[in-house]
Amino acid sequence: MSKEKRYEKEVKAFLSHRLGMIGLIGVAILILIAVFAPFIAEPVSGYGEYEEKLLPPSSKYWFGTDDMGLDLFSQVIWGTRSSIRVGIIAVFIAISIGVPVGLLSGYYKGLFDTIGMGLTEIFLTIPMLPLIIVTAAVLETTSINTVAFIIGIFSWPSIARITRSTALKICGMQYLEAAKCLGIKTSKIIFKHILVNASTPIFVNLTIIMATSIITESAISFLGLGDPLAHSWGKILNNAHLSGAFGTAWWFSLFPSIAIMIFVVSFNFLSMGIRDALNPRISRE
Amino acid sequence: MGKYLQKRIVKGIITFFITITLTFLIVRLMPADPTTMLMDNRLTVAQQEQMLEDFGLDKPLPLQYVSFLGNLFKGDLGLSFMQKRPVMDIIKERLPWTLLLMIVTQAITLLIGIPLGVYSGYRRGSKIDHFINGISIFGISIFVPWLGFTLLYIFGYQLKMFPVGGAFTPGIEQGLPYILDVIKHLVLPVITLVFLYLANYVLYTRGSIIDVLSEDYIRTARAKGLKEKDVLWKHATKNAMIPTVTSAGMMLGSMVGGAVLTETVFAYPGVGRMIYQAVGQQDYPILQGAFIILALSVIIMNIVTDILCAYLDPRIKLE
Amino acid sequence: MEKLLEVRGLKKYFALNKGLFSKGSTIIKAVDDVSFDLKGGETLGVVGESGSGKSTVGRSILRLIEPTAGEVNYKGENILSLKGESLRSFRKNAQMIFQDPYASLNPRMRVGDAIIEPILSHNLMSRGDAIDKAVELLEKVGLDKDYFDRFPHQFSGGQRQRIGIARALGLEPEVIVADEPVSALDVSVQAQIINLFKDLQEEFGFAYLFIAHDLSVVKYLSDRIAVMYLGEIVELCKKEELFENPMHPYTKALISAIPKPDPRIKEKRIILKGDIPSHSNPPSGCKFSSRCYCVMDICKEKHPELIDYNGHKVRCHLFSKGGENNGEISSKENC
């Protein structure tokens, strides 16, 4: 009876948040596309027919074909998989660095805080994209996973900040003192008390990291530093760019750009919806 | 004030020091010998060794680091592998353009972003609020090179309103024609970057205006019978601007990322394009120098914005 | 009864740094040389205005903050030297009830989980047994067992304080530090909770260190009372002794502030002038001298010792020489 009630208000607020719902639907569709990609479009590889190079959209090729005569619709569909994969890996890395750093800073404070927040500031100070570019160039092989890994490595500061501020806030709460006083194990304090409370802001942040990681991956691929063998949207744009088709075959660059936009917009809208729903000041009664 | 400044500067120096050390290491972690790229395939072994020696790359890493730091203090960022000119000179040529691009972008983004954010925060939950947010989020979602190229195609090629790339026309007359020419070249890249960064300011301002509007002094101001317009645009906006200004300093780092792509598409002669080219050529001294200068700019900007915020908000005590 | 807790020379100093480049710092003496004993089953009331250091004493005993100096012996063992796991296992012997029942429960945790969490954390029993115990405890503190699955925000302040008590009881402690446990509650609820404390003490026989900012709350519950001012104990004696024969001017002021049940009894209320002074800049000599209505010249020069006057301890120059009235101040009222 009472179990679900706690979130009832927030869920209601979210459901009535127009942008948030658009985002949620968008994300759901993207996940469905990624999961069911094999049922939507045949994967393409190698090269197609010479006569079918750079064909504009038609009933046969909905998004036209690329400079290798391959179906762009299929590439965009399969690119969804790469994108979600990149996002998930980046998010995973960002959490596994950001959360511990944030916790150490916010819970143990002192030297941990100085070092942790110093590192965070440094990572926020260094221009991220150029550094990712250089790091991508440093790595011997750039598979889509390593690209995602690098993006994750540079995405953790925002997570660390949020975890830290939540930890600091909760450490100042009496219930944490109560828990300490009751002799509850530190690990339990951290997980049950701090992390559970930090989970919502962290989640909101993750959806944003998800969105930015795709933009970054696309930029890296576009600059020719990504995984040349992956079906990522950035790679399609890179092919369009290198083949000089930006100005000649509009469909080559338009559809992957739209895909990126849908992805980024969906995740941003979703995070906005959640944030607004959780902030009672925003939803007008 | 003095102490706050001191503290802020010391923190900045430490950040800077760690950043340059990190940069130094990353650049030297490259898997291939950094001179491989500049070795003409037909260079002899003796020439290769000479080249390593010329760039000080034959020494052990700690020694390289010491001389790197020593030179840095003298303002010497080393020689570019490819251009064989001091990196400092190369950056000096490029930096003003990037700064111009960024300052104009920042100014315009703030000028548009803050009012939009204030208004959508004030009308939170309304259609107009969703519209403003939706539009600005669309802005950050467009792939920059594609947006840039599309703008070039439409306004540069089709409508012939703006030049296709560059920063100014060669041989243009000094004075007003020159300034107008520079502005003409600036328009499209700035539009691209404004699109890219608008959302940040709109959302930041919106968030803080919502917080501010529920505070007591706003209620007091309303209760005193002040006009709603004045309450919103004078009292609330001033206070809501602080987090936005803070984020403006932080944004600088990420703006450089956008500059890499934008400057490349628009053939704009800034640091971003220089970085793009240096990556392609594996010109590590340039990359290293660019990072150092950029990190320094971001750190200084952060200090400046912190002080600016303290100035805007008397509640932040400069202790 | 045996001594359960011996507190000796407890000090807690904070250093306030002035800045990165300015040398030195101001030392704040939040607790300065506090000593007392707590016997098994006894209730010691600690009273003082906010800032008197009473909460700091309570927290230091439970190692929620680290004291600067002193000893806290629990059954002869100095708990200030405990570390890690041994500290954690000591904690089940001494528990705290917090002032704010709204803040002392994690809003994201169900009531039942909050109660069994410490029991499980100390491996006192299996999960199933812990649940049974939690239900039993809920009933013991006067709550319905159906509340087990609810979240704290569904309860009133008084109910939450009961949950907090149940939570502490789960560990079967011998000492409970109650830090202003009722000050955040409505007056009508206060009495219920105080009665609960009394009942539970009778049933389980634990000792209370009961912290409050006015005497009226501790009057009913305490066996002995300590009065604190600016980090020091200024008076410590049996409850009856304190109310019948208060010695320290500050204690007298506090007693006079208790609302009288019969408004017709006109007893002159002693109004203390000014606020409690800043810790960083306490008056020289007696710390109370700046507000004392009996102040003498010596008070501003010499810091008075705590003097045992037949088991009635007091820190005041009025009684410093063997408890004799120095005569000088007899002209002043109430002294």
Added chain:
Amino acid sequence: MKKRIISILLVLVLVVGMLAGCSSGQSSEEPGKQEEGDKFGGTLNIGTFADPDTLNPLVGNDMAGSWILNLIYPTLMVLDENGIKQPYIIEEPEISEDGLTVTVTLKDGFKWQDGTPLSSDDLIYTYETLYEHQLQWQYEVLEGVEMKAVDEKTVEFKLSKPFPTFITTLGFWQRIVPAHIWSEVEDVKTFTNDNPVGLGPFKLTEYERGQYYVLESVEEWPLSPEGRPYLDKVVYKPYPDVNTMVLALKSGDIDLTAKEIPVAAARELENEEGFTVEQNVSLGYEHMAINLREPLLQDVKVRTAMAMAIDKSKVIDFAFDGDGIEMTGIISPVYEQFQIGNDLPSYDVEGAKKLLEEAGYKDTDNDGILNAPNGENLSFKVIFANTVTEHEKMARVLVDQMKEIGIELIPDPMDKALQTDKLYNTHEWQLTINTWGILDDVDSSVSTLFYSTAPLNWMGWKNDVADKAMDEMKSSLSEEITMKNMDIFQKEIIADLPDIPVFVKKLNFAYSNDFAGFKMFPSNLKGLVDPQSLQQVYKVK
């Protein structure tokens, strides 16, 4: 409110200040030159992809730099339209019968752009400096060479052994610098040469790095049809993004592309009015090299089967949009005279399969990949630079084609520097897709690629018969000996196949029809911007 205004003002002041600061480039508007004929006048804007790395002609060897530097510092020898080296600012060199003395005479009428006449001292100074500081790779050519100025215009080179392509190699690659200026330079290696004083048809008058390089025509250039270039100015503008460059061409911001344009853009421009697209051929070729240190690749039958499995026309279609010429042997069709008819095995999938089967390769584990007798899969990694799109596409096609005969190729794109490192230093590779650059002087350049001890022979090919043939070719003074050895060399290399040549690129260049008189020279290094072309380009009125 006041504060806001102040901050806006501050920003404006900064912007204006910056603009003032940026405008250091001096204005170069001069009174227009007198019209000497119909064709004179006009500015040609050329799109390039990058700035020159350096303006120092003794150090620079990048492509963007050479387009500009060649106009300022023309070389002694140039390519003609057929890729044959011809004298440019010198008369036909004389080579003594024993091949040990080479005499070079400068043509009359050349002056440095400061008015000093070009003399034999400049030649000697340049070559001596080159040798002394071990600059470029050409310095090696000067090993054991004695130079003497016979007179103002003539230099005599004494070689220690016959080297028939001595002067074509040196003269084609090495630009000459003025001795009277450069002898004052402290360190020629790091000299930035910011105000170059050249010799060529154009002089650099104004530039802004990253933006433009303005070159103005000289008053006198004897090699132009009418004594000086028709154009008043040539302006190079760098566009790092080729799409933007093409757009700039279409919108009239530039009139010519120095860099080749992508085929898709070329096809579009061909159909557009006002533009001409011209093609030339690369002087090198795209190939797949084989590391002979790898046990499985040591079997020549495997290598031959791989060569037979490649359908080169498909590769050209997809890797380079059909704009290529198939390689039939080890020598590019551009150098037809050296092709002897030792052809590569022709495309024959069935034949390749049979060859492998006979050699004992069978798919014993049924994974679709053939196994060697020792059980190992015929599976190879093919490395290539991730920035070269045609190699990536080539890899995609080759993966498919090798699959046909049961060989698995795993594409392994990587950073260019890393690829170079693997090829030259670590030898940790199996197959690689790469380009041989400009193969001038075929008879001598094959030995820089395939001689057993040559640094570029990272395939690790060692064939004594071929080595001997290459030795003899290098010092051969008669065409007969050259061709005989060329035949031997080609037979050996086709039999061994350490390298599988695939195709020669055809490159597209486009220009606006507002200009005419262009001449196309081979390779993207020359194209339409060779001084021989620009010295006679004119604006259509």
